[in-house]
Amino acid sequence: MPDTALDLLHRIFGHTAFRGEQAHIVDHVAQGGDALVLMPTGGGKSICYQIPALLRDGVAIVVSPLIALMQDQVEALRQVGVRAAYLNSTLDAETAAMIERQLLQGELDLLYVAPERLLTGRFLSLLDRAQLGLFAIDEAHCVSQWGHDFRPEYRQLTVLHERWPDVPRIALTATADAPTRREIVERLALEDAKQFVSSFDRPNIRYTVVPKDGGGTRQLLDFLARHPGQSGIVYAFSRKRVESVAEQLCKAGMKALAYHAGMDASIRAANQRRFLQEDGIVMVATIAFGMGIDKPDVRFVAHVDLPKSVEGYYQETGRAGRDGGASEAWLSYGLGDVVSLRQMVEQGEAGEERKRLELRKLDALLGYCESTDCRRQALLRWFGEERAGGCGNCDNCLSPPESWDGTEASRKALSAIYRTGQRFGVGHLVDVLRGVRTDKVAQFRHDVLSVFGVGKDLDDRQWRSVFRQLMAGGFVDVDVEHFGALRLTEAARPLLRGETTVRFRTEPKAAVRSRRDRRTSEAEAFDLDPASLARFQALREWRAQTAREQNVPAYVIFHDATLRAIAEGDPADLDELARIPGIGSSKLDRYGEAVLQQLFDAA
CATH class of the missing domain: 1.10.10.10 (Winged helix-like DNA-binding domain superfamily/Winged helix DNA-binding domain)
Structure with a gap:
């Protein structure tokens, strides 16, 4: 009997049920239908094309805009026993030729490529000779000329439908308001595709906005004190500000790294790799550190300066809590931020129509910051989604402003x-x-x-x-x-x-907190009892060492959510371990004994 979608989900990825619209999307694409999928970050978009790729004959070609993103996704798939590869500029000629042979011989389930490579005559001819199962266009919002992630090559991807009209296409994005959605449909010729629009709500993220007090550094330090040992991102407006904040966090004893486009490329890449491989790193960055950050256990995203738009803010905060665990989005802003951003827009080289649009978006974000209403309602409304009642998990709901x-x-x-x-x-x-x-x-x-x-x-x-x-x-x-x-x-x-x-x-009074109140313990931060925390920390140390040995991000070994479930469940043998969500058969075979040994040593 051939595998069903649910069989594959359980055997390979270790999950017993699909979430939300995943099952309908998988069934539609597996049967040859085109689809446009709008799903929030952390909603499980990858499953929507990875399972159909395994169900259909032929290879799935996945268009991915960033080298780092495709490399991490391929490694994660290989960890669970899926035949995946990527073709990009980091490969030597011999390795690239080997992968091309695997493609032609039907030895790959998924092949990740950048749009620039896909559109070359040589690669298109190569695909003519391969058996194609489907095309997946990830980060489809890159097609929009109004977005900050615009990639002109995305607009040429209609060649896929023109050249292979019988191969189904699935376009996916986590960030698309109504105008961007229409542009994706038009530019990728997806007029006949079925649209699956999930809720943009991220209920596990707590939203907080505070007026900036001075430079905001003391406020940031107080916020970070609530997240000891946890990974997070701090976004700042300029390169100079990034370096200044990172330096201050290091002086305060935190493992903080800087990331911006002006840094030496090798240092930037090394810092990103450390963030992905190690636990408890705080990355201070401009928005250059953005799309392709697939780390699921980011527990907080802080903005020490005002972002440029509601979409940018939503996309950046969405990098927190991809694993569904409790996370925080914290923003401090001042009038100086607004003035600086307005000056940047009005003095820029964009056309007048683009400037007016960017200023309207900035005004909308400022209105969000000053609102006394539920933050989640305001964010969802921007994406055309109405929510009845407050969320109970934002600053305005938890402490209604006077x-x-x-x-x-x-x-x-x-x-x-x-x-x-x-x-x-x-x-x-x-x-x-x-x-x-x-x-x-x-x-x-x-x-x-x-x-x-x-x-x-x-x-x-x-x-x-x-x-x-x-x-x-x-x-x-x-x-x-x-x-x-x-x-x-x-x-x-x-x-x-x-x-x-x-x-x-009413302007809130500046918080006065004692040294004793200022720091949260790791047990409180991770919401674990002492025994479970000890097991969790032992598992994270083992995972970090294993990731370093394999030179892969820590989360491709196991997500934090999986380690947490193991630590709380304290399984005694492989059968009990196999029942933990997120442990498929391949990972059980590969890591099961080592995990049980860590639990035994931590006892």
């Missing part, structure tokens, strides 16, 4: 902008409102204005919050010609005239 009547303060702030000529930034405006006689105030004689000192009832942090929320509400804009000066928009007129009112979220 609000206050900001009408009078807003009128004072708007008047200060107007009476100083709409040529100054927030710092100077706050000094004027609070009656601080700085050299700059004296130079421009702003101490004689009627607004000088009218805002002594609010402190510096509160005034900055007022200006931030005025910008979020569309009452204030940034004049990039005057180095980030604030200027009034048309929406400010009725507010200045007293024809409308506004309410603002």
